[in-house]
Amino acid sequence: MASDTGSNPGASMDDGFSVRSIFSEAMSSSTPNAPRPPPAAPQRRVVPPPKKTTVDVSRRNTRVSQFSISGVSRIRQGFLSSLLRPTFEARTVKEAVDEAREAAGKLRALGIAKAVVVQMDKSEDGDALDVHFHCQDGSRYIIKTGVDVGDSEGMASVTGRLNNIWGGGESFEANYARGSKTQAAFQGTLSIPVEADPRKKVDIVANQAVLDNRPYSSHDELRRTLSMAYRAEGRSGSHEVLYALSWRDVCNLGTKASPSLRTDAGHTLKSSLGYTFTCDTRDSSTVPSTGSYARVATEFAGIGGDVLFGKSHVELQSNQSLGRGYVLSSSLHGGLLWGPQTSIVDRFFVGGSTSVRGFEYRGIGPRDGEDSIGGDVFYAAGLSLLTPLPLVSNDALKGHLWANAGQCALLDRRGLGRPNVSGEIARFLTTPSASVGFGLVYRHSMVRVELSCCLPIVATSTDRPKPGMHFGLGFQFL
Amino acid sequence: MATPEAPLRELLKTISFTQFPLHTTPAFFAPAEIPRPQLHVHPPLRQTSGSSPTCDARSLQALALLRFASYDFDTTYGSAPDASPDGALPFLLLPSRAALSATALGDLVAGSLPEEPADHQAYVVLAERNLLPAIDYLVWVDQDGGHVASRMLPAHPLVQWALGYQYAGRIGSHLRVGQPELAGSTLDAQVLFENAMRAMDALVVLLAQNEFFAGERPGRLDALVFACVNCLLESPVPSPVRRALLREHSEYAPLVSFAMRILERYFPSEEEKI
Numbered sequence: 209m210a211s212d213t214g215s216n217p218g219a220s221m222d223d224g225f226s227v228r229s230i231f232s233e234a235m236s237s238s239t240p241n242a243p244r245p246p247p248a249a250p251q252r253r254v255v256p257p258p259k260k261t262t263v264d265v266s267r268r269n270t271r272v273s274q275f276s277i278s279g280v281s282r283i284r285q286g287f288l289s290s291l292l293r294p295t296f297e298a299r300t301v302k303e304a305v306d307e308a309r310e311a312a313g314k315l316r317a318l319g320i321a322k323a324v325v326v327q328m329d330k331s332e333d334g335d336a337l338d339v340h341f342h343c344q345d346g347s348r349y350i351i352k353t354g355v356d357v358g359d360s361e362g363m364a365s366v367t368g369r370l371n372n373i374w375g376g377g378e379s380f381e382a383n384y385a386r387g388s389k390t391q392a393a394f395q396g397t398l399s400i401p402v403e404a405d406p407r408k409k410v411d412i413v414a415n416q417a418v419l420d421n422r423p424y425s426s427h428d429e430l431r432r433t434l435s436m437a438y439r440a441e442g443r444s445g446s447h448e449v450l451y452a453l454s455w456r457d458v459c460n461l462g463t464k465a466s467p468s469l470r471t472d473a474g475h476t477l478k479s480s481l482g483y484t485f486t487c488d489t490r491d492s493s494t495v496p497s498t499g500s501y502a503r504v505a506t507e508f509a510g511i512g513g514d515v516l517f518g519k520s521h522v523e524l525q526s527n528q529s530l531g532r533g534y535v536l537s538s539s540l541h542g543g544l545l546w547g548p549q550t551s552i553v554d555r556f557f558v559g560g561s562t563s564v565r566g567f568e569y570r571g572i573g574p575r576d577g578e579d580s581i582g583g584d585v586f587y588a589a590g591l592s593l594l595t596p597l598p599l600v601s602n603d604a605l606k607g608h609l610w611a612n613a614g615q616c617a618l619l620d621r622r623g624l625g626r627p628n629v630s631g632e633i634a635r636f637l638t639t640p641s642a643s644v645g646f647g648l649v650y651r652h653s654m655v656r657v658e659l660s661c662c663l664p665i666v667a668t669s670t671d672r673p674k675p676g677m678h679f680g681l682g683f684q685f686l
Numbered sequence: 687m688a689t690p691e692a693p694l695r696e697l698l699k700t701i702s703f704t705q706f707p708l709h710t711t712p713a714f715f716a717p718a719e720i721p722r723p724q725l726h727v728h729p730p731l732r733q734t735s736g737s738s739p740t741c742d743a744r745s746l747q748a749l750a751l752l753r754f755a756s757y758d759f760d761t762t763y764g765s766a767p768d769a770s771p772d773g774a775l776p777f778l779l780l781p782s783r784a785a786l787s788a789t790a791l792g793d794l795v796a797g798s799l800p801e802e803p804a805d806h807q808a809y810v811v812l813a814e815r816n817l818l819p820a821i822d823y824l825v826w827v828d829q830d831g832g833h834v835a836s837r838m839l840p841a842h843p844l845v846q847w848a849l850g851y852q853y854a855g856r857i858g859s860h861l862r863v864g865q866p867e868l869a870g871s872t873l874d875a876q877v878l879f880e881n882a883m884r885a886m887d888a889l890v891v892l893l894a895q896n897e898f899f900a901g902e903r904p905g906r907l908d909a910l911v912f913a914c915v916n917c918l919l920e921s922p923v924p925s926p927v928r929r930a931l932l933r934e935h936s937e938y939a940p941l942v943s944f945a946m947r948i949l950e951r952y953f954p955s956e957e958e959k960i
Contacts, residue, residue, distance in 0.1 A: 455845060459768040467783050468717055474766020475849065477842035514842040566706075574715035577783065617714035624714065632714070639711050664706045670713040675706035 266302035273336035279343035280321055284375035290404035291315070295339065304328070308339050317406035318377030319346045346371055356385070357655050357681045363387030377401045391428070393417035407441040424570045425579045426465035427473070429553060430457040445487030445502070453513070454478040456553045466576035468622075472552040479513035482506060490527060494656035494683055495594070495606070495649060497535045501525040509547075509554075517547025517554060533596030533603070538589075539686050545584040546619065555582025556616060559641075559672070561680030564588050564614040566643030566662035571672035573616030574623060580672075583623070587640070588614030590686035594649060604651040608658065612686055613640040615668075642666045643673070657681055717783075724779040725752060726765040728838050731920060738916050739953050741838055743821045747913035748776040748791050753952040754904045755795035764840050792906060800903045809892060809899075810907050816885035817914040819861050820878045824923045826850075826857045828875070831923040879926045882918075886927070890941050897947070904948065915945040 272295050277283065291311050298304035305328065312324035321343035329338045350369040355362065365385035373380060378400045385393045395415035402408040412435070419429040435452035458473045465473075483506050490499035503523040510516035521543040528536045543556045557580065558564055559571035570580040595607040617623040617636055624632045647660030658680035664673035727745035730738055739761065740746050752759055759778070770777035772787040778794070779785050786794060825835045836850030837843075861878070889911055898904040899911065918927050919942065931938050 455848075457768065459773065461769065461771065461773075463771040463785060463787075465771075465785070466717070467720060467779055467785075470765070470769040470779070470785065473769035475768075475839070475841040475845045477845050514845075575713075576715075576717045615714070622716055622718060626716065636714055641707075643707075663703075664708075666709045666711060667707040668711050668713045670715055671707075673707045675703040 266300065266305070268301050268335075269299060270301050270304060270335050270337055272296050272298060272304050272308075272339055273331045273333060274338040275340070276338075277341040277343060279341075279345055280315075281345050282372055282375040283320060287376035287404050301337070304337055304339070312341060314377075314404060314406055315341070315343065316346075318401055318404075319371040319379060320375075320377055321346050348372070356387075361387050361389045362681075363390060377404065377406065389420050389423075391418040391420050402438070402440075409439050411435075411437045411439065413437070422460075422462075424568065425469065425552070425581065426462055427458050427469060427552075427579075428460040430459060431455070431553075445485055448482075448484040448486075450480075450482045450484070452478065452480050452482070454480070456551075458552060464578060466579040466581070468574075468576035468581045469552065469579045472581070476515050476551055476553070477513040478509050478515045478554075479511050480507050480509035481511060482508070490525070492651065494654075495604075495651035496525075496527040496537070497529045497594075498527055500527065515547070515551065515554070517545055517550055519543070519545045519554065521556075533594075533606070535594040535606075537592040537594065539592075540587070540589050541614075541686065542587040543585065550584050550618075550620075552582050555584060555618075556586040557582050558586050558588055558614045558616040561658065561660075561678055562682040562685050564590075564612040564641065564643065564686060565610065565645060565660055565678065565680070566612065566664040566674060567641065567667070568672040568674045571674065572614055572641050572668075573670070574618050575670040575672070581618075583616035584619040585624070585636075586614065586616040587637075588612070588686055589640075592685075597648075606649050606651075608647050608649045608660065610646070610660070611642070611644045613642040614686075615640040639666065639668075641668055641671050641673075655681055655683060656685060658685065720779060720781045720783065723757070723759040723781065724762045725749065725759050725776055726762045726769065726779065727776045729763040731834065731838075731922060738920050738949065741825070741835065741917070741920070742775065743818060743825075743913045743917040744774070744788055745776045746916060747909050748778075748788055750904070750909035750912050750948065750952060751791055751795060751799075751906065752778075754909060755798035757795050757798065766840050799905050800900045802900050802905045802907060806899065806905070806907045809889065810910055812885050812888060813907070813910050813914060816881040817911075817918075820882035820925070820927060821914060821917050821921070822857050823861060823875055823878050824921050824925055825917070826853045827861070828923050831921065834922050876926075882927050883930060886930075886938055886941060890938055893940050893944060895940070898944075908944075908948065911941070912945050912948045915941050916949060919945065 275288075275292055275295070277288070291314060295304060295307040295311055298307050308326050308328065312321075312326050315321045315324055321341075323344040325342040327340040327342065329340070330336075331338045348371055350367075350371070352367050352369075353365065354367065355364050357363070363385050364387070365383055367381060367383045369379060369381040371379050378398070381395075381397045381399070383393075383395045383397075385395075387393075393415065394417075395413065398412045400410045400412075402410060414434050416430075416432045419431065421427055421429055431454060433452055433454040435450055435454075437448055437450040439446060439448045441447075455475065455477050457475050458469075461469060461473055485502075485504045487502045488499070490496035490501055501523070502525075503521075505519075505521045507519040508517075509519075521541075523539070523541050525537065525539045530536055545554060545556065556573075557570040558573055559567035560569035563569075564572055570582075573583040573586065574581050590610060590612045592608060592610040595609070597605060597607050615636055619625055624636060626632060641664070643662055643664040645660045645662040647658060650657040658678075660678050660680065662675055662678050664675055667673045725748060727740045727749060728742035729740065731741040738746060739749060749761065762779075765775065767774050770787060771785050772789070774788070776791075777785050777787050778791055824831045826832050832850045832854050836846045836853065839846050839849055841849060893899055893911075899907045904912075915931065918925070919931060921928060930936060931942055936942070
């Protein structure tokens with residue numbers, strides 16, 4: 209008994225190979241010894257075709273007795289044991305086939321094999337199955353260059369990646385990038401799968417970046433971080449638990465920096481534990497037409513280090529197709545940072561083409577002189593209507609009507625903590641800075657491109673409204 | 687009422703981007719006021735009566751200069767060097783929210799300081815080139831001094847330890863650049879100390895039996911020499927310069943008396959401000 213290969217679009221991780229799980233036997237319906245019916249008057253009779261009976265053996269009890277693999281130059285025994293445990297625990301043919309497919313998909317997802325052909329044969333000892341993986345060895349290393357766009361920044365990068373370092377799907381990736389805001393950034397990531405599952409990983413990351421924030425806040429930020437994260441993808445969404453040790457330096461303030469910024473200058477060591485939950489059911493991450501997105505991130509800093517705070521950040525988005533190419537999209541973002549003395553490197557910023565449109569990047573919220581110093585609490589909401597365009601058959605280009613609103617403030621005595629706290633909070637919630645506009649949206653294969661006419665309607669005296677035509681490029685928009 | 691001939695054009699004239707935003711509300715932010723000028727300096731090594739108000743020679747020089755000029759200011763400890771316009775303490779934050787680096791302080795109080803003879807500028811350069819490097823070495827580059835000084839930085843102990851190495855490397859490189867005889871060679875503390883002694887030889891002759899270098903009132907050179915001598919005296923690291931200053935019947939006794947005199951007169955009770 210052998211399976212052959214074919215396509216199976218339903219399998220998420222095993223594109224390029226599959227195993228047919230239906231075993232059929234043909235049985236003849238004619239029986240020569242059966243009693244003959246009495247002869248009847250001659251008449252014209254329609255002779256039915258011989259009957260075929262298909263026997264589905266997928267539920268037949270079986271077990272996997274042997275496994276072999278070929279074509280892979282490096283694979284660890286312990287890794288294979290974890291990978292194949294569900295296959296060996298299978299009790300029916302269907303379970304065995306499904307688990308073998310799953311295991312083959314994991315090999316491919318982890319970069320151990322480029323392609324896997326699964327072969328299943330009847331074992332010599334009766335009803336058991338022998339499983340064999342014919343593999344095409346995965347690339348040991350990858351070097352690539354790229355240009356990334358997002359968060360109002362363009363960045364060029366070089367990435368080198370070593371795959372399957374110790375034969376268990378471990379990878380190490382080194383990345384060097386320079387961007388319009390990031391003067392230089394280096395990141396090294398060691399990624400180790402847990403239980404031979406590409407959806408469960410431990411990532412150990414070391415990075416250093418020098419961020420040029422001077423266009424909107426007179427300083428550079430030097431950040432060195434060592435972090436360890438456990439990521440797991442479940443049916444409801446993905447979970448991440450992260451510990452990070454981050455040495456930050458707010459430096460190069462120059463002569464024009466504001467006193468508020470000088471207070472935040474210098475070195476801080478953040479030691480934090482965070483949890484992030486993400487659920488994304490959208491059909492596209494850049495210009496979705498259906499589905500929703502939710503991301504909740506919580507962080508507590510103060511386990512060692514010299515900064516103490518709690519931070520929560522929520523992003524919600526819902527997309528509703530109205531038919532005939534019309535899509536209504538609504539977003540709500542919010543965040544709260546609380547601690548004895550917060551720093552500019554931990555605060556929230558609002559405004560810009562991917563945030564509240566019609567305002568400068570980081571153009572909403574506390575500002576001392578020319579410096580945007582960020583806020584401890586913020587909210588931002590957006591409502592967008594994507595429309596088809598007349599005479600344009602390309603679905604990637606759409607019209608765009610939108611309304612955005614948001615506000616950002618500090619919680620100390622310079623912000624909402626002033627006298628009449630309750631009044632200030634009520635005013636904060638009821639008088640957002642707001643803008644409306646219209647324009648075009650283009651869905652590129654990787655990014656979303658917007659050209660918008662922005663009309664700020666309401667702004668506070670420290671905001672930086674920016675009416676007019678604006679170009680936006682990024683992944684996530686409000 | 688007459689109907690305009692081109693209503694769309696008229697409408698576009700009334701709508702322009704300069705009219706946006708249509709409504710402006712009060713801000714949710716009011717920056718902290720600065721009622722008096724604030725001089726941001728390094729903290730002292732010891733918080734005892736009669737000791738120097740700061741461990742840093744340049745901070746002490748700035749403090750002395752402003753005190754000599756009777757400038758009204760507050761002293762602020764605990765700021766990061768990165769807060770300064772030139773990345774090093776001291777700096778002065780004015781009520782106008784502008785910040786002045788150490789080099790600009792002299793110009794701020796120039797009118798309130800006594801006129802100094804032209805040759806005093808040469809002595810200022812002499813002290814800056816020979817005394818300050820020796821102090822920088824003792825404070826940051828010397829292993830014991832760096833250990834003490836890095837603890838003065840407002841940062842986590844782990845970061846202080848790393849910064850101590852960074853500062854030592856940076857200042858060591860700077861000292862080699864400032865001292866041509868050290869260029870390309872291992873930093874030799876003995877050369878730095880010999881240069882410092884030569885500078886003090888010249889300064890003690892200039893001071894002679896006068897109360898101040900500038901005459902009846904102290905000036906720029908007084909501020910610089912006071913800061914250097916005081917820091918050498920209070921350095922936690924023993925050095926040949928310090929031993930020479932404190933030796934019995936030392937020829938440098940006038941300089942020590944001069945430093946003590948300024949400390950008592952212009953910094954009577956610094957500990958209460960820390």
